Each structure stands twice: as C-alpha cells, then as structure tokens.
Amino acid sequence: MAINGTTTPIAAARLRRSGMTRKSMFLRRPFFTMALAITFGFALCAIFAPQLAPFDPVAQSIEAMMAPPDSVHLLGTDSYGQDILSRIIHGTRYALLIGLCSVALGAIGGLVLGVAAGLASGKTEWILLRVIDSILALPSLILAVAFIAILGQGVDKVIIAVALSLIGPFARTVRSDVLQVKVQLFVEAAGLMSIPRFTVIRRHILPNVLFPLLVQVTIRISEAILVSSSLSFLGIGVTPPTPDWGLMIAEGRSFVSFAAWMSGMPGLALALLLIALSIVGDAMREEFDPKLRTGR
Amino acid sequence: MLEPGMDAMIDPANERVATEREALFELLDVEKVYEVTKSEGFLKRSRRKLAALDGVRLRIDQGASMALVGESGSGKSTLLRVLLGLTEPTQGLALYRGRSVNQMRDAGPDFARDVAMVYQDARGSLNPRMTVGQLIAEPLRHFGICPEAEIPQRTNALLARVGLAADVAARYPAAMSGGQIRRVAIARALASNPTVLVADEAVSGLDVSTQAQLLNLLRKLQKDMGLTLIFITHDLGVASYLCEEIAIMYLGRIVETGPTQAVLDNPAHPYSKALRHSAPEFFEPISDPLPGEIPSPLDLPPGCRFSGRCTVAQSDCLANDPALTRQGQDRAVACYHPFAMSNISPEGIKERHVTF
Numbered sequence: 219m220a221i222n223g224t225t226t227p228i229a230a231a232r233l234r235r236s237g238m239t240r241k242s243m244f245l246r247r248p249f250f251t252m253a254l255a256i257t258f259g260f261a262l263c264a265i266f267a268p269q270l271a272p273f274d275p276v277a278q279s280i281e282a283m284m285a286p287p288d289s290v291h292l293l294g295t296d297s298y299g300q301d302i303l304s305r306i307i308h309g310t311r312y313a314l315l316i317g318l319c320s321v322a323l324g325a326i327g328g329l330v331l332g333v334a335a336g337l338a339s340g341k342t343e344w345i346l347l348r349v350i351d352s353i354l355a356l357p358s359l360i361l362a363v364a365f366i367a368i369l370g371q372g373v374d375k376v377i378i379a380v381a382l383s384l385i386g387p388f389a390r391t392v393r394s395d396v397l398q399v400k401v402q403l404f405v406e407a408a409g410l411m412s413i414p415r416f417t418v419i420r421r422h423i424l425p426n427v428l429f430p431l432l433v434q435v436t437i438r439i440s441e442a443i444l445v446s447s448s449l450s451f452l453g454i455g456v457t458p459p460t461p462d463w464g465l466m467i468a469e470g471r472s473f474v475s476f477a478a479w480m481s482g483m484p485g486l487a488l489a490l491l492l493i494a495l496s497i498v499g500d501a502m503r504e505e506f507d508p509k510l511r512t513g514r
Numbered sequence: 515m516l517e518p519g520m521d522a523m524i525d526p527a528n529e530r531v532a533t534e535r536e537a538l539f540e541l542l543d544v545e546k547v548y549e550v551t552k553s554e555g556f557l558k559r560s561r562r563k564l565a566a567l568d569g570v571r572l573r574i575d576q577g578a579s580m581a582l583v584g585e586s587g588s589g590k591s592t593l594l595r596v597l598l599g600l601t602e603p604t605q606g607l608a609l610y611r612g613r614s615v616n617q618m619r620d621a622g623p624d625f626a627r628d629v630a631m632v633y634q635d636a637r638g639s640l641n642p643r644m645t646v647g648q649l650i651a652e653p654l655r656h657f658g659i660c661p662e663a664e665i666p667q668r669t670n671a672l673l674a675r676v677g678l679a680a681d682v683a684a685r686y687p688a689a690m691s692g693g694q695i696r697r698v699a700i701a702r703a704l705a706s707n708p709t710v711l712v713a714d715e716a717v718s719g720l721d722v723s724t725q726a727q728l729l730n731l732l733r734k735l736q737k738d739m740g741l742t743l744i745f746i747t748h749d750l751g752v753a754s755y756l757c758e759e760i761a762i763m764y765l766g767r768i769v770e771t772g773p774t775q776a777v778l779d780n781p782a783h784p785y786s787k788a789l790r791h792s793a794p795e796f797f798e799p800i801s802d803p804l805p806g807e808i809p810s811p812l813d814l815p816p817g818c819r820f821s822g823r824c825t826v827a828q829s830d831c832l833a834n835d836p837a838l839t840r841q842g843q844d845r846a847v848a849c850y851h852p853f854a855m856s857n858i859s860p861e862g863i864k865e866r867h868v869t870f
Contacts, residue, residue: 403638410598411653411706412619412626421652425643 243505253497260491264310271304275461284477294479296469298459302479305461306487312462313491316377317443323381324442325435328388333427335389336396337419350393353386362445366454376455380442391434395427402426433506437499440492447488463488538611538710538742539574539597545605546592546766550812564811566592567603568766571838571846574759576709579736579743581753581774583789584763585808590746593763594714597744598631627657630703634715636696640687646673646698647683653705672701676731693724697731704735710742711735717752729755750793754778762786765811765819768838772845782841782852784824818850826851 244251263270272292279299287294293302335346353361358380365379399405400423408418449455450464458465463484470480546567551559566589574580584590595601596608599619608615610625618625633639640649650669654660660668670680676697687695696716703711713732717725733756736743747753753760753774760774762785770783781787788804806823809815815822817832824831830850838848 403633403635404641406600407631407633407639408641408652410600410626410631411656412623413652413656421644422641426641429643 247501249497250501253494253501256490256494257498260310260494261314263307264314267308267311271301271307273301273304275304275308276300276459284473284480286477287479293483294477296466296480297473297477300459302466302483305466306463306484308461309463309466309484309487310491312373312456312460313443313447313488316373316380316446317439320377320380320442320446321384321435321439323377324384324438325388325431327381327385328390329392329427329431331385332389332392333396333419333424336393337400337423350386350389353383354390356383358383358387358441359445359448362449363452363454366449371454371457373456373460376446376449379449380445383445384438384442387438388431388434392427392431395430396423399423399426429506433499433503436502437496440495440499443488443495444492536576536611537573537609538576538578539572539615539744540609540612541570541572541593541596541606542609543606544570544593544596544603544608546589546596546601547604562812565766565814566811567596568811569837570606570766570768572761572768572771574742574744577740577742578759579745579757581757581760582744582746582763583748583750583753583760585748587765587808587811588763589766590763591714592766594712594744594746598629598712599625623657627706628708629710629712630706630708632696632699632703632711632713632716634718636699636716637687637692639699640695640702642687644686645683646685646687646690649687649698650683650702650705653702657706659705659707668705672705673698675704675735676701677727692720693728696720696728700728700731700735704739708741710744712744712746714746715748716745718747718749725752732756750778750789762789765808765814767819767848769820769849770845770847771838772847776845780853782845782847782854783820783849784826784853785820787853788823788825818848820849 277300279295281299282291282295283299284297285291285295285299291301291303293306295301296305331346331350335343335350338346356364361383362376362379365382366375369375369379405418405422408422409415413421446455447462447464447467450462451468453465453468455464456462458469466484467481467488470477470482470484474481544567545565548564548566549561550564551561553559568589570589570593572580572593582590582593592601596603597615599608599615602616610618610629615625644652647666647669650672651665654665654668655662666683669683673680673683678694678697678701682690682694682698687698690698700716711732716732717728720728729752732743732745735741736756743757745753745757757774759771760777761768761771762777762783763769764785770777770781770786777786778790781790785804792804804823805825809819809822815832817830817834818824818827818836821827821831828851834850836848836850838846840846841852
C-alpha cells in the first residue's frame, strides 16, 4: 500500500514528462511537422484519388490539347488532352504503392539476408557477404534496370525490381546491427539458460534489430519512389497510359520549351513528396536512434 | 607434474568426500591457455601462449559459499567460464557432481537449470526490449517450472523474494535503478530453482547502502533456499560477510584457500596478507601496499609467480613453482615459506613481518 502510494505520483510525473517531450517534438521540428503534413496530404490524395480528381486521368480530349493552366484544367493538360492534376492525383497512388511495397519487400529480404550473414560464420558468411557486396556494388537504379530487363514491364515487376535493388543496403545495416547485438550479455545469458539457438534469435536478437530497420525503411521509401519514377522516365517501368509521374515527365520532355507545365507539374509533385519523405525519415532517425541522440 | 606435497593433499581430500558433504564442483589442475598473436615489425607475427588459468585446484561442496578473490587479470572470469561450461579447459578436468561440466551442458537443460548466473553487468544481461515480467517468465517457461496460468503469480513471488514490488513487472529495465536491476537479475537467476548461484561482482559499483541491502538479500537467500553460492569479488569485506570459504587467486592460480575468517585473520600466503593489508581501514593509513605491478601472464617470472613482489622471497622461490598444498585442517596454500597459521593475532603477524 505504501509502495503504491509513493509510485503513483512518480508514474504520473513521468507520464506528464513524456507527454511533454512528445508534444514538443512537433514544436521543436517545424520542418518535420510541415513535411509530415505534406506526406499525409499525398497519402490522402492516394486514398481518395477518384473522389478528388476533377477528370478521368486517362480521358483524352482533342479540344483541350496542351492547354496551359486555367480555371478548368488547374494544372493544364498534356499532348493527349488529359488533365494533369487528375493524373498527378492518381499518380500518387502508384508512387506510394510502389514505394511502400518495394521497401517492405526489400526490408524483409534484407532482414533475412542480413540476419543470416550476421549469425553465420566461415564459408557461409563469406558467400553471403559477397552476395550483399555484389548487390551493393551497383547503384540501385542500374540494378533495377537490369532486373526489369529480366522481369519485363508492369507495376508488379517494378515493385519486385526496386525491392531486389534495395536488399543490399538493408542487408548491410541489419548485419551490422546483428553483429552488435549478438555479442551482448543478454544473448550469452540466454545461451547459459540453454535456450535453443533459434529461440534466442527470435526472442532476443530480432526485436533489437527490427527497430533500427524500421527507421531505415522510412528513409528508403523516397529512394524507392525515385528509382521507380526513373524507370518510368526511361520508358521501362510502368506502361502508358498509366498515370505515373516518371512517365508524365518523360512524355512532356519534348514539349518542355513551349509547354513546360507538362513535365514541370509532375516533377514538382515528385520533388515535394521526396523532400517531405526524407525530412520525415531524417527526423525519425534523429529522434529514435540513440547513437545520434545528443544531450537535449 | 607431480610434486611432493600433492599426494599428501589428495588423500585426505578423498577421505573427506566419503565422510562429509558432497563435492559439487571440482577443478582438477585446470589450465586454460589462449593463443595470442603479437606483431613484431613488418609482416612478422609471433604466436605466444597466454595461460589464463594455470593449474587451478578447487573444490566446492554442496551448500557451501565460496568467494573467489583476486586482482583484475588474475583469471577469475576465465575460471567462472570454465565452471559454467562456456569454455573448455585446455588441460585438466572441471567436474560437476563427478561429471565433466562440458558434457553436462551438452547433455541437456538440467545443468543450466541447476547452475544460475548473475552477471556483473546486470543491465547488459537483461534484454532491453522485454519487461521485467517477461524476463523472469522466460526461465519459468523454458524449464517448465510451473503451469502457464501460475506464471504471473510465480513472477510476483520471485519479485517479492528479492524485495521488489509487484508493479515493476510491467516496467522495462531502462526505467530501473542500478540496485533494482541487480535484484531483477537475481530474481531471474532464482526462477529456475537452482542449486548453485554464481555471482560475478554482483554488488560492485553500487552505493554502499544498496550494496549492504543486496548482500543481506544474498545471505538470506542462501540460508533460506540452501543455495551453493560462488561469489566473485575483489572486495575482501564483501567476501568475509557473505562467504564461509575463500579462494585467493593470483595470475591464474589459486594461492590460498580456506575458511574466510581464518584466512583473513591469519593469512598464510604473502599475497593474501598483502591483499588483507591493502584494504583501507577507518582512520588508518594503508599499512604496506603491495609493491610493483601484476606481471604479464605472457612472461611469468621463473619459480613462484609471486616472487617478484614478495617481501619474504628466498632463493628456492625463484627456482621452483610451488603448488597448492594442504596446510593444517582445511586450508591450502601455494607457498614454500607460508606464514605460521598458529593462533596469533594480526598484530603479531605485522610485528613478525617487520623483523624479517
């Protein structure tokens, strides 16, 4: 009873303090708050695209070809007379879908490969490390191009190609975390309790590796979106007339001297989303990575 | 290898096995050698042998409490790893109930259940992503100590036993103080109902008041649960409070063993004596600090390993290496010229030392 009496106010104070720091994270980082709002805006666009878009994104119109921004077509139209705003709103779906799915797949692949490389020893470790190195040796765009060449075109193929090209960086960070965690005393203590190795990995190593990986995921989403847009821009990603930003930029490229809005608007949307995502990712890392946290 | 004193030591010891308490751990001339490579200039490396343990003989009875004392680098931690079966001795035998420790560990979870460990770095030995309740439930579940439904109850009982409130079960280790975290580590060690509790510097680096609480707790637990306690420390005060027996280590060898009280009141080995007198006492200057540094185990001095720092070393100390031999009723010392163990007061020893 006495113990309860003393701990309750302490716990309450701790709650209050943690509430204060949580609130101040948004106040302390105005750019983070702005970037988060923008990211949420894009996410809403993606979810409610059919309701938000004023036109059908693939409806062509001869009368309104290459119309500059006006009151009907807010961001103008492209060479087929398709409304650019509607295409950008629908394009958000593809950008976020490809970004999230490929990063999720890449993170899972990187986790498996990284944990295996971190725990293995001898020849197995050597082979796994060479696999990771060979993925890391090429920039992710070049790798994605190579995988697309094998897999063919389409949204699902782009997701797989980008995911495969992201496995390398994920595997490397996971492996270095595993190397750090596996020498910790609590892992030895679990071994001392004769807990089976597989259970030790699942219960003690994985949870301590997963959290830094999640921070990595938020940072890599923007890279995945950029790579997928680059693939479309090169004409080997998703196929037209899918409203994809990279594809739209590529289509407007030849008219850029007299109809700059055709490439400029989707380019602006892409830049805005990527900058917002990287600010969010950086803030998350600085906030939750104990190694970067300096005395506040 | 056999030295004259050894037969004399082993025979009475064997008699004791038959007559008295069962030996739980027995170390028979355990050696642990690590190979170290040292670079000598460009592209030239020499491999040398480092004996972390060198001819350790030790016997720990069921229900005993044994303190292992020594400077850092004396091989305490290596001895511990051999006892726990984490490393295999290069030479000699480490036995648990008459069977090799490594075999016991490979044979199944029984050894792990019997021998529990409290780490020096208690916080590091607890997974930071598990709550205290989950941490204590892990051995309960692993060894099948009690049915699933009784686990919360059992956890609370263990927490109460080490003097923690039941509501800490929901907390994470990061939210607890140094003293609390050691209690959690002890509670987890006790969860498997062990016979032996091995504690590595379990109270070092804490406030004196917290230390005292933990020492009282350990003593109470030992008495109530009939635990065999192996306590590693560098603090003679802690050793004398907690343990009936003491083994003093120097450079990978046990130089003196015996009942704590007798050894500390009346040390026979010059090193034990120096240790005893280098402990600070209230309002007294430290009488005679040990001269010099502990030599590197890579190049041990010839003869007795303590001869370089010994105040009473004689010519035979430099020629031969003394083994741990029995002296008197239940003491053993590795010295050719031990101090007399008759009942003279510590002051008497000091006077005698001065006249040397």
